[in-house]
Amino acid sequence: MRKMVAERVVAAAERPELVPETPAHAAALDQVLNRAFGPGRFAKTSERVRERGAVHRLDVSRTALLAGTPIGCCRLHDIAIGAEAALLLGPLAVDPEHQHDGLGAALVAGAVEAARREGGVIILVGAPAFFAPLGFTQAPPGRVALPGPVDPARLLWLELSDGALDRCAGAVTAPRAATRT
Ligand SMILES: CC(C)(COP(=O)(O)OP(=O)(O)OC[C@H]1O[C@@H](n2cnc3c(N)ncnc32)[C@H](O)[C@@H]1OP(=O)(O)O)[C@@H](O)C(=O)NCCC(=O)NCCS
Structure with missing residues (x-):
């Protein structure tokens, strides 16, 4: 009985925890990104x-920690x-050692949930098969211009507050001149 309880405690400790990103995660996440993307x-x-000046939002980015070590991120x-x-x-x-266990989807869901409080729109370039179940849809071709080539089928977005998608059109730039309505 005691052994079973101990096994459950170990299993709980081995489950990754999702937390807001902090500067202390940066070095380990750099290694994760190198291993994952090559x-x-x-x-x-x-x-x-x-x-070109996009501002990293640590507060709504999510890090997956396994026993305190960063093993994944959604920025x-x-x-x-x-x-x-x-x-x-x-x-x-x-991290490739921890893929195929639902962590990627959980990281996206955690970051989206954190961002939902402030509304607006999230865009990304990624695989529709992975992001569609998380609520992302293809941006209408020609609506959003990125500084480089993008397969229109992979330019996806998600509305966080009613009407936000209707207001989004044009070039993607640094946030200086933007307003959130
Ligand atoms: C994409 C990534 C974060 C997914 O992490 P994960 O923890 O394995 O994700 P989940 O376990 O939640 O989901 C895995 C499923 O997502 C789908 N998936 C993952 N990457 C995909 C891709 N590029 N295209 C289509 N589907 C994909 C697969 O159906 C996969 O199912 P499987 O486990 O049966 O193979 C991870 O594969 C990774 O770090 N890849 C390298 C970096 C990268 O490509 N990032 C995404 C840029 S948009």
Whole structure:
């Protein structure tokens, strides 16, 4: 009996915990991102948006911790779409040793839930098969312009407050000039 209780305690301790990201996670997450994406990590168009001044939002980004060690993340960045404030999702990564166990979907769901309080829109470039069950749909082709090539079928978005999608059109830029209505 005592052994069964002990096994349950160990199993609970081994379940990843999702927490807001902090600067203390940065070094370990850098390694996770390198392992998950490989050498193509910085070649993505969404990376061009981030390096042009998108602001990393630690408070609504989520880190998966296993026994205190970061093993995955879903980051959100403040951006603007035209004049409208929005969030860019990514990078999303789970350490290859811990993939295929629902953690990627849980990280996205956790970050979306955190962002829902402030409303607006989340956009991303990613696989529709993975993101559609989490509520994302394809942005209408031509509505949103990213600084680089994107397969329109992979440009996805999610509305967090009523009417927000209708206001989003134009270039994705740094958030300086944007308003959240
Ligand atoms: C994408 C990623 C975060 C998913 O993490 P995960 O913890 O395995 O996710 P889940 O367990 O919640 O879901 C896994 C399922 O998602 C689907 N999936 C994952 N990546 C996919 C992709 N690129 N295209 C389509 N479906 C995908 C598969 O159906 C997979 O099912 P399986 O486990 O039966 O193979 C992880 O594979 C990863 O880090 N990949 C490398 C980085 C990357 O591509 N990030 C996403 C950029 S948009």
